[in-house]
Amino acid sequence: xxxxxxxxxxxxxxxxxxxxxxxxxxxxxxxxxxxxxxxxxxxxxxxxxxxxxxxxxxxxxxxxxxxxxxxxxxxxxxxxxxxxxxxxxxxxxxxxxxxxxxxxxxxxxxxxxxxxxxxxxxxxxxxxxxxxxxxxxxxxxxxxxxxxxxxxxxxxxxxxxxxxxxxxxxxxxxxxxxxxxxxxxxxxxxx
Numbered sequence: 001x002x003x004x005x006x007x008x009x010x011x012x013x014x015x016x017x018x019x020x021x022x023x024x025x026x027x028x029x030x031x032x033x034x035x036x037x038x039x040x041x042x043x044x045x046x047x048x049x050x051x052x053x054x055x056x057x058x059x060x061x062x063x064x065x066x067x068x069x070x071x072x073x074x075x076x077x078x079x080x081x082x083x084x085x086x087x088x089x090x091x092x093x094x095x096x097x098x099x100x101x102x103x104x105x106x107x108x109x110x111x112x113x114x115x116x117x118x119x120x121x122x123x124x125x126x127x128x129x130x131x132x133x134x135x136x137x138x139x140x141x142x143x144x145x146x147x148x149x150x151x152x153x154x155x156x157x158x159x160x161x162x163x164x165x166x167x168x169x170x171x172x173x174x175x176x177x178x179x180x181x182x183x184x185x186x187x188x189x190x191x
Contacts, residue, residue, distance in 0.1 A: 002028040026068030033065030043081040
């Protein structure tokens with residue numbers, strides 16, 4: 001295992017409900033990513049652990065390979081523990097590697113509604129946009145162009161665009177806040 005990439009995700013399904021919380025955890029592998037078998041993440045403070053065996057595997061160009069899981073969720077009624085974590089990567093030959101990462105987020109965000117954002121974010125953040133096809137496939141993630149004032153203008157640049165989500169990335173905590181999905185019935189994107 002060459003490195004660990006972790007993101008805490010605060011996910012709003014709609015305007016009325018409180019968000020859900022999950023971790024996205026990927027390990028950069030130094031060997032063939034297809035040999036990745038499982039990843040175990042352990043909170044060093046609480047001892048709680050998550051075993052991920054249904055791994056997503058992909059190559060980033062010709063240089064990097066990643067294996068991981070994007071839906072590590074806490075037990076109902078609890079939070080993902082903050083602090084230091086250990087991660088254990090195991091391949092098909094039962095060879096194992098260990099790494100570490102830190103989880104930090106503002107738990108107050110979990111008591112907010114989508115309409116409270118981005119005003120309630122107390123630290124520097126970057127606004128992004130995620131654009132999806134009719135099949136729900138992510139087809140663009142990045143900066144929102146100034147010309148994208150409504151979904152029809154997004155479609156001028158990305159023909160297959162049907163839905164989008166505004167996302168706020170807080171780099172100091174490695175947190176991504178996903179706003180509710182918007183579709184063709186919506187007239188404008190937030191400025």
